[in-house]
Amino acid sequence: MSMTNNPVIGIVGAGLMGHGIAQRFLAAGLKVNLYDPNEAALAHAKEQIPKIFDILCQQDTSSELLTCTTSMAEAVSHADWVIEAGPEKKDIKRCIFSELCTFAPKHCILATNTSAIPIGDIAEGQSKPQRIIGAHFWNPPHLVDLVEVVQSQFTTCDVVKNTMTLFSQVGLKPVHVKKDIPGFIGNRLQHAMKREAIALVSQGVCDADTIDEVVKHGFGKRLAVLGPLEQSDLVGLDLTLSILSTIYPHLDNSKTPQGLLQEKVARGKTGMRVGEGFKTWTEATAEQVRQRVQKHLIQTQLDKNN
Template identity: 60%
Template sequence: MADQPKVTVIGAGLMGHGIAQRFLAAGHPVNLVDPNLQVLEQAEQQISDIFTLLEQPYDKGDLLSLYTEIQPAVEDAEFVIEAGPEILDVKRDIFSQLARFSSPKCILASNTSAIPISEIAKGILHPQRIVGAHFWNPPHLVRLVEVVQGDETSVTTVEQTIALLDAVGMKSVHVKRDIPGFIGNRLQHAMKREAIAMLEAGVCDAETIDDVVKYGFGQRLAVLGPLEQSDLVGLDLTLRILTTIYPSLDTSSTPQAALVERVETGQLGMKTGGGFRQWTPEAADDVRTRVREHLVAKAKQTTTN
């Protein structure tokens, strides 16, 4: 375990500390970087709490190191993953520093959930070693990582990234074309676009849409992907259904008014008490607890299998 490659995580917030825990659990030395010392100290405790939650042993020892500056944290790293704000200019500034201060053999990955890797890497030194590594929230509970190949990312960089992530227990997939949103978010938000459109058209209320997903086809999504399901029921049936419904599906190229108006009036969801649905603090906590317990159970099941 002592010979595991050193990993540096840039950003200790929502995603960063969970990503760091994944590598620590596999025995990697991890440098965790954040300009805010308070955030770093919170992350250290959050990482310990994750080990407790998953009932995994954790003796930090010398594995975890905390830094407020990038340069000393990346000079001896073999793999760096950026988990900073989802703002292109911020990410480009980080990668400009990473390219200057890291070893020429170090892989530089971004956890961006939607920004094309080629846009982040444009004009940055050594773009062949810049790759996407999109973890899902929370990264310590959700196994999937989308490894995104930018226009100039080398095949070797992709292969080494997938091998490293698979070795720490992740499920890596190769995104061969660098498109906004990659695979998962495009699928997820395509469904969300249709859901908002049906709500806006008065087909049903928000709770009904959520119930249809949770108690209907959502129950099989964890074990049956959409193309797998199409093959299961037959492509002839799939074709007949799509021929009927495609002409009436929403094709909006911008977010619908039902979403924009809520944001503009401060109806932001659970954190404000109302969004598409109304939320008391107790109801919001119940949802968070339900999701967390489900994901923890799945994570423990994966660990023991």
């Protein structure tokens, strides 16, 4: 893919999100400068990026187009876009953006990959906050096309337009989030469902296995091809109104995470990595889930590319 003006992309953070995002731009033929203060993280990224090219049956361009560095100034001083993929902590992100505003050229668009933090909270008080924008990639970014492009109260329309155009040109699926709200769109939808799922288990309606079976083998089957509002129009808004009028008064509306979740975390039952969360896990069963998800996402991406 040839890119207009061949913009240089700076990536801050070489972890799972950072090196996956880097691979997206490398695959589009763009020069990428990948920064991380940890040399081991950079070394790992240099090993993983060729593997991503391999599983996606793409030509590996990393040897020609990728530069890895422990100097932020070196990574961003000639960049046209910078995407920050650091820890999900507001104070850390604000410090990173303070440095980016110092080192990056004045024309450079600065994007944060935060999953939930309002962009205005990161941009406020920074030099030229109008060039700061949200770019929420989904994990793993080399296999999921969606990017939520989040406009804060400071972001200019040109920055939004140019970012949307760039992402479209490299084969991503950008969507414009017009209001800077915590969690944006995808995570609010995802966690609204999770709130109700935990509530149903807490109330003894069913167990965790049943929740997952209902989603995976019921309405989840069609979610990739039929969104919730499309589905509402498909069945008719009159029927939708009737169903919601019955259900809404009984849906969970907790303002804080349910006691069941808080109790599990307090007891150290935090999920697959410790062997127990809502379900009990062995390393083998946990790995089966990881492999199932990855296999599905890889096949989806290969089908799209073909």
